[in-house]
Amino acid sequence: MRVHLALVDLLQEVQPGALLMGLVADGISLEASPGQFYMLRVGEENDPFLPRPFSWLRRGGGACGGGDRVEILFQVVGKATARLARMRPGQKVQALGPLGRGWQWDPGRVPLLVGGGMGAASLVSLLQWLPAHERSRVRALVGARLGRQLWCAHEMSRMGARVLVASEDGGEGFHGTVLGLLKEREGHLLQTDTEIFACGPRDMLREIVMWASRKGVPCQVSVETPMACGVGVCLGCAVRLSSAAGYARACKEGPVFRAEEIDWDWDNG
Ligand SMILES: Cc1cc2nc3c(=O)[nH]c(=O)nc-3n(C[C@H](O)[C@H](O)[C@H](O)COP(=O)(O)OP(=O)(O)OC[C@H]3O[C@@H](n4cnc5c(N)ncnc54)[C@H](O)[C@@H]3O)c2cc1C
Ligand code: FES
Incomplete structure (x- = not known):
């Protein structure tokens, strides 16, 4: 997991209010496995203060090697996503990741x-x-x-x-x-x-x-689940488990879980 200062090389509205963004930085997606995410910090004035989580959609593409580019798709719903949507290719965004535990594929299934x-x-x-x-x-x-x-x-x-x-x-x-x-x-x-x-x-x-x-x-x-730090420190993303283990952090032990691991009566507000 690293902090990347990523160059925006693509920003395109692909459906109403949803934009495809290409991010280029050395090694940004080298270790990305499916289902992981990045915390994007938008703007230099710390407004919004907290970075926001986004799943990666595709690796590679553009003129880059497979490990140096990642795409995300985001829907404009609030301050951070509106700011992302106003960016222009050539500008830079801070991306921390890849983070979390992603999908586990069993070739027999x-x-x-x-x-x-x-x-x-x-x-x-x-x-x-x-x-x-x-x-x-x-x-x-x-x-x-x-x-x-x-x-x-x-x-x-x-x-x-x-x-x-x-x-x-x-x-x-x-x-x-x-x-x-x-x-x-x-x-x-x-x-x-x-x-x-x-x-x-x-x-x-x-x-x-x-x-x-x-x-x-x-x-x-x-x-x-809404996240604040994305790296397991703030406990803001806690998800209640069905086992005696109590809670897990969606950003660290998740965001992917086996369905039966989660207590589905839990309400995180
Ligand atoms: C692991 C992970 C992966 C994600 N991947 C994507 C993605 O690929 N594409 C994408 O568009 N969004 C994704 N999200 C959601 C994205 O992080 C939020 O939409 C974003 O943080 C909103 O920021 P904002 O400042 O624009 O809106 P805010 O002002 O923070 O919120 C606007 C509204 O959206 C609600 N909201 C914010 N975050 C969430 C959330 N996580 N779940 C439900 N409601 C929420 C708020 O309650 C509020 O009503 C992901 C979230 C997580 C945790
Ligand atoms: S978002 Fe801080 S611990 Fe998960």
């Missing part, structure tokens, strides 16, 4: 990726990381509020996965949530060696985990 909203970004990194011949075995379900917010789904499809989409406005694909889509298609989607990898809003994750548990399907989840 077939991934079923389930992403809601910006949570799909973390799953794109897993897909990119898989050997090319494995990608065509991957099934992915991606849901969004609007049919125009499914850029990640189209990228996954371009990368070789078999993708189904859901939108709550009915603009594209299944009319409803990604869980509704999963339930409707479960007969086609589930095999004996399926493992679910899910990332998205907490309520969505909880529903997916309950459903997977009823079906006996192994499941990993990435919990995108």
Whole structure:
């Protein structure tokens, strides 16, 4: 884990309010594994004071070697993301990472990726990381509020996965949530060696985990709990565990957990 002063080489709105950002720095993604994240500090006046966490989406690309460039996808929701969106290629941003524990892929299992909203970004990194011949075995379900917010789904499809989409406005694909889509298609989607990898809003994750548990399907989840330090010091990202161990830090022991590790009745506010 290192602090990188990264050059922005790409900033492009790819769907309403969501921007793809390319970050270039020596070795920035050399050790990045899928599901890990970076803490980005925006602006020089410490405003906002705290850095913000973002999953990496893809490594390499542009004119750079695989270890020197990373892309993130972010939705503008508040001060830091609005500042990121106002940056211009050629400017620099401070990026700490890669951080946390990411997805654990078992070659004996077939991934079923389930992403809601910006949570799909973390799953794109897993897909990119898989050997090319494995990608065509991957099934992915991606849901969004609007049919125009499914850029990640189209990228996954371009990368070789078999993708189904859901939108709550009915603009594209299944009319409803990604869980509704999963339930409707479960007969086609589930095999004996399926493992679910899910990332998205907490309520969505909880529903997916309950459903997977009823079906006996192994499941990993990435919990995108708000974070302050990102390096295990402030305890602001604590997640309650189902075991006597009590709590885990999403930034250090996570953000990816096995579904059964988490106490899903926990509410971190
Ligand atoms: C491990 C991890 C990976 C993430 N990856 C991505 C990513 O790839 N793309 C992306 O767009 N976002 C991602 N996020 C969320 C992102 O960090 C927040 O959207 C960002 O910090 C918002 O900063 P802001 O100053 O713009 O908004 P703020 O002013 O801080 O917040 C605006 C609103 O968003 C809510 N909010 C902020 N952070 C979160 C969160 N983590 N979960 C739910 N609600 C939140 C706040 O409660 C508030 O209502 C990730 C979060 C984590 C923990
Ligand atoms: S964000 Fe500080 S301990 Fe996790």
